[in-house]
Amino acid sequence: MIGTERAVPRKRLTQEERSERSRGIILRAALKLFSTVGYHGTTVRDIAEAAKVSTGNVYHQFPDKESIFRALLDEYFEQVASPEYPLNKALAAGAFPNDMAALARAARESVAKYRPYVALIYVDVVEFDGSHIRRFYSEMADRFGAFLAKHGPELKLQNLRDGVRPRTAMMVATRFFLQYFSVEVLFGVPNHFGQETEPALAEIVDILERGMLQRRP
Template sequence: MGRRQSEALLQTHQIMNPEKTTPNRQRKPQQTRSQKRVNHILDVAEQLFIDQGYDQTTTRAIAAQAQVPIGSLYQFFPDKNAIVRAIAQRYFAQQYQLFVTLHRQLSTAPIAVYVEQVVDAFDQFTTDHPGYQAILEQVIDFMTVADASQLDEFDQQILAELTHFLAQRNATLPNHKCEIIALTILKTVNELLWLSLTRDEEFRQALVDETKRLITSYLQSYCV
């Protein structure tokens, strides 16, 4: 699920989605090429951060590996921090799409099945993306206390989806209660899954299992 992002992440999201900020539709082919170049730069940078580490990776190395002029890289990303934020933002977008797909597939499933599959999917996401933890740790280092207290745009969307899901599963729950329950779930799962990444495999899996048990019991207490 979503993490703790600063306003700079949203600005990067706009850079990565110029079609949403540029009213001139005739420039779409150029924007598509730009988007492909951005994604290629991010792919290369992500692998370099994994292989060499953040501190050892330079923007010039990223540009050279991506085979783009350094000036072209700076057109999209003013510095290395912006690249890291953009990679994190891409992770969050992928996680949101994963959530939406699972959420809708499992909308009528027993709550234990729903929780198990959703939590397992997000846990698997971190395994499938070896740079996930390092990238997010770097982003967190950039953040202020105020940034950390905010929900990013994808967390807000997940929160809305969860709120709607709860209202559908128990029509007696008022909307403000559904919002509180959804926020509790979101924050709890985020924090516990993040914590699980810092431990050995046995402890990590045990914590994931306890997370599922906790959320399932919590939701069942509201007859969801």
């Protein structure tokens, strides 16, 4: 194939397309590095080498290393806010409060799919004292509130027992399952409750349902 590449250009990219493409390649390389050797352990030169571009090209796209890191967190927050994020899909389908096993499965899928981005959160907590992600977490309750304001009427929230506020209960369940599967997926410890995931989840779902739902007559 050597020598033919120049001869048969499939498609000429515009300047803007090339720039967008190289920005994407740089971000993918940076995500891999930041999420495995940390922020301070990664240099702009490392990123350029991994992306197979010049450092000049990196600096053409981003003013500095920190703005690459921020761009990756922004990508993640955008995904987490999207209706396509597995946890959001499950919530919109009524997994809370009426099928918490489905909520758990969606939490697992969310962590597995975005594993390197979840690692970036840890990197931010350690190396930036949480300063980039603080706003995201401090607005978390508001996002759940907005979600409930929009989807509440479809969710059969009347199944919650008196005194249980939907937002708190929804956060307890989702935060718990995300953490459970972070240990499984990111820490690499599959059965940290001392039993297989399915029976462990069945016990946990039973506790949450009894804690949150009306008693069936």
